[in-house]
């Protein structure tokens with residue numbers, strides 16, 4: 001067998017390498033921390049990676065690839081799976097022909113996100129298998145396992161990683177032989193892929209039958225393993241929590257779950273019976289412990305205070321001591337702020353001075369909420385500035401409604417989700433268009449300008465204006481004379 005050199009890789013890089021080695025035909029995604037590097041590296045490795053206008057489209061592209069009998073990868077951050085949820089749920093019914101792996105990169109602790117939703121819930125809700133690697137080697141190996149599971153049961157598989165797994169570097173020993181890409185083909189399967197109610201009803205039954213078979217198979221799956229230890233304490237854990245648990249309690253027996261939906265309940269019950277005290281160590285929502293207790297297995301969870309933010313070794317020690325005393329405050333870091341030469345400082349100053357009611361959006365312009373501007377009044381999710389602004393303008397008294405401004409966005413985001421807010425509704429009154437300005441140079445994680453196969457900038461296609469255009473539009477709206485703003489070159493931070 002040819003020897004393969006070990007490599008020091010981040011989890012994202014390991015997933016990209018595995019996708020290349022596993023013969024993935026196309027990787028599609030939408031960028032966002034902590035998932036962005038997967039497609040970038042996949043592209044650098046010679047894979048065919050492409051950004052899509054949003055995560056829904058990325059998953060649909062990947063699903064089409066998988067319908068054609070070849071392997072497909074879809075990547076996104078956790079909130080992106082909200083956007084892609086529509087095709088995900090029905091893809092579980094249609095199934096796939098070639099393997100389809102959906103990477104959900106979750107961000108517990110919200111290093112760079114607007115919420116810390118736990119996407120393990122999506123696997124349960126959609127009814128798809130879920131794998132959770134703990135380090136880069138597992139991220140590499142689990143990609144292969146995910147394709148094998150996907151092709152065996154003809155289902156999409158979610159590979160759920162978290163920020164620490166995505167961005168931590170550990171050694172990876174790649175496989176010696178890579179898989180060649182399969183030849184695409186199209187086999188007609190109208191009843192299997194056209195989800196009208198008459199075909200979707202039996203499809204749902206097929207899905208539940210598959211999940212029952214997978215659960216039985218998972219009882220002896222090598223992705224779940226017991227790390228032997230003393231019988232006084234047993235820990236059940238998955239993902240990055242396994243690393244913290246091992247360090248916090250090196251003498252404990254550990255059931256490390258890599259395949260976490262559907263759960264191997266017999267294996268879990270057997271492990272729980274083998275120890276005097278059984279504690280579930282998991283980051284984020286109490287997904288594992290709820291499922292384990294619902295199956296009638298006695299296990300301790302964590303106090304509610306540890307649901308928030310990332311776990312680490314000291315926090316796991318506190319969980320094991322059942323310590324609910326207040327935690328020491330973390331040392332304050334330098335607060336984020338707009339770059340010194342950011343051209344949007346002018347915009348936020350104007351918005352504040354004019355006492356505008358500002359429906360904001362995600363990106364570095366969200367920093368306009370901080371001092372000295374304090375010029376943003378809401379920020380919900382990507383693209384929400386338009387819808388929220390419209391809602392405010394619909395109902396506020398006229399003198400307030402005319403001060404509502406929707407702050408949008410990098411133009412690609414306008415393309416991605418924001419423009420829905422400008423579409424006329426199928427019935428009802430015409431939408432009242434809010435004011436907007438673009439941000440072509442933001443430094444936020446979704447800045448896809450540098451990604452693989454990045455196309456022309458969306459503002460080059462749709463011709464929306466910068467802060468100068470915003471100010472001129474404001475002047476015209478008030479019946480005044482447009483004033484030219486001085487051009488300021490932004491330093492992209």
Ligand code: SF4
Pocket residue numbers: 337338339341342343344364365439441442443444490491492493
């Ligand atoms: S990255 Fe660009 S848009 Fe963001 S704060 Fe810096 S200069 Fe402004």
